[in-house]
Amino acid sequence: MRLASLYSGGKDSAFSLYLAEQQGHDVPYLVNIVPEDRASWIFHTPNLNTVPAMAESMGKKLVLGHSTGEEGSDMEGMRRALEGLDVEGIVTGAIWSDYQWDRMNMVCGDLGLKLIAPLWRKDQDMLMDQMLDAGIEAVIVGCYAEGFDESWLGRPIDAETVKDLKRLRAKYHISIMGEGGEYESMALYSPLYSKRLRIVSSEREWSRNNGTLHVRELVPDTQ
Known part of the structure; x- marks a missing residue:
């Protein structure tokens, strides 16, 4: 099918897009909803200013939607961004959130679109292994749960990091994929990128x- 992503x-949207194309779907559009409130009900919010560089690296058209961050506005922003696109469905990186799944399905139903979710309800250990095996390279850009400290910010998600995430899971019962909002990530490379991306300017914000x-x-990255 012809889809919008x-x-x-983050790593989940990068991995789901990669899997959708591996399955033979054509995904010419990236749809990014930009909430005003960082505590959006539905959408990831950190570092959305970097998505244009990712779209350019993948040669895809970026479609922006806007929202206040409240539930109704999030859904309306998604609906407006998708309206008029020549697609049959959307692909999402949702894994376990029934809340997100239900809201996205409502919007897709209104627009007559199919919802493709390659990661949905999959075992999280398996997903993490498959993501690394696929060549997705991501770093942690937000930490919001007990057990994390400032040293996690900017840390690459690799085999050693996964071991430490599993240790935190054993102690604090976190999701190693960050599906409960424990952490947020940024994909600096996927097999769909023409080149790896490199962070050249950043600021840390840490409180408690x-x-x-x-x-x-x-x-x-030119190296």
Whole structure:
């Protein structure tokens, strides 16, 4: 099918887009919803300013939607962004959130679109292994749960990091994929990128037991 990808710039949206294309779907559009409120009901919010660099690296057209961050506005922003696109459905990186799944399905139903979710209800350990095997390279850009400290910001998600995430899961019962909002990520490379991206400007914000790496600029890595 011809699809649009709901794309936040995180590892899950990068991996789901890669899987959709591996399955033979044509995905010419990235749809990024930009909420005003960082505590959006539905969408990932950190570092959305970097998504244009990712779209350019993949040679895809970026379609922006806007929302206040409240539930109704999030859904309306998604609906308006998708209206008029010559697609049959959307691909999403949703894994376990019934809330997100239900809201996205409502919008798709209104527009007559199919919802493709390659990661939905899959075992999270298996997904993490498959994501790394596929060549997705991501870093942690937000930490919002007990057990994380500032040293996690900017940390690559690799085999060693996964071991540490599993240790945190054993102690604090987190999702190693960050599906409960424990952490947020940024995909610096996928097999769909023409070149790896590199963070050249960023600022750390940390308060008590949570914080965000605000990435100001991404550039293609020339090395």
